[in-house]
């Protein structure tokens with residue numbers, strides 16, 4: 001059986017950051033990753049459409065405090081400009097006046113959440129909503145959170161700092177992450193099935209490729225995987241399982257298309273939100289990096305339903321939205337291939353990012369706590385501030401690496 005000091009489970013942002021930090025601390029570590037590539041929820045498809053398409057994370061948020069900006073610069077990765085957001089309804093762009101009224105209402109709702117001091121369901125704050133733009137807020141909320149206001153904790157949402165522009169990575173956020181994993185002691189296509197922590201001083205980690213003994217383990221997998229994808233012997237303590245159950249996964253699924261000729265006229269690259277009612281939270285990144293492409297993000301409970309109906313149903317829906325905005329010639333110009341991803345259906349993720357249930361905002365801190373000074377936890381779900389984000393996962397990986405290394409001294 002292989003023996004190692006620290007095993008990191010998962011080579012997403014948190015696992016890559018943890019392994020890099022352990023290397024700096026001169027701790028011996030091994031990263032076990034279920035997928036055939038590193039990056040986790042940062043993954044770029046290059047082959048299907050012949051252009052880079054990010055299946056997961058797209059934007060570098062909070063640029064002033066995002067360490068991946070500096071790391072991207074150090075590796076020569078391009079960082080794009082922020083995109084203008086445009087709204088459409090019934091196939092037409094909103095007038096300036098309507099767009100201003102819509103943005104004012106949406107901002108007012110987000111300010112109201114940010115000002116709240118007591119936890120509960122976000123929906124409780126808006127029981128009296130009468131604005132004609134409230135459906136736009138609900139769609140934007142699902143786009144940010146992946147769940148509906150009645151499923152989401154007020155304080156969890158309020159703790160996230162909405163600051164600065166969102167910057168795209170034109171050659172792929174996933175490509176950037178995979179590059180940051182190069183040189184790590186990484187075993188790909190190695191799903192962990194069981195973590196046995198019954199023996200004092202030694203853990204046994206069972207994978208499809210055999211068992212590994214370790215002093216400590218850093219688990220960076222999503223709460224979905226902690227709850228149902230890896231068996232713990234003995235089971236995790238009740239307080240930890242309670243935290244896992246308090247942080248279900250939201251939904252954001254994507255479908256990308258390329259067009260064989262220009263279909264967007266003189267439209268500059270932009271983020272478009274067609275207002276299609278409260279239920280249908282849908283956004284498009286159009287003409288990214290001036291390509292003839294559309295990347296559609298469907299969010300919230302609707303994303304789960306639509307992706308479950310399959311790639312064909314989602315492609316039909318995406319084309320219907322685009323034809324409404326740009327005319328039926330667009331349908332004929334669409335290349336036959338689509339990039340489609342259903343994060344909900346992937347057992348190694350179970351959704352897009354974790355969201356605290358109403359009243360359970362403090363469970364992220366509980367999820368982050370180690371068990372028995374040997375099981376350490378990282379990942380976006382444990383981030384106290386940048387939850388749901390790549391850089392939140394990154395910071396959590398560094399913190400877990402330092403704690404795991406210190407526990408051996």
Ligand SMILES: Cc1cc2nc3c(=O)[nH]c(=O)nc-3n(C[C@H](O)[C@H](O)[C@H](O)COP(=O)(O)OP(=O)(O)OC[C@H]3O[C@@H](n4cnc5c(N)ncnc54)[C@H](O)[C@@H]3O)c2cc1C
Nearest residue numbers: 010012013014034040041057058059192379380388390393
């Ligand atoms: C559609 C979508 C859009 C997003 N947009 C953005 C965005 O614009 N900006 C942003 O900052 N964030 C965004 N996010 C969120 C961001 O991608 C995640 O918060 C972040 O990548 C999570 O990193 P992590 O290391 O915590 O987890 P993961 O990336 O989930 O890493 C965990 C790793 O563990 C592996 N694993 C799972 N089970 C096992 C097992 N049993 N054995 C071994 N390995 C296992 C997984 O394969 C995965 O590689 C988005 C996510 C999605 C899905």
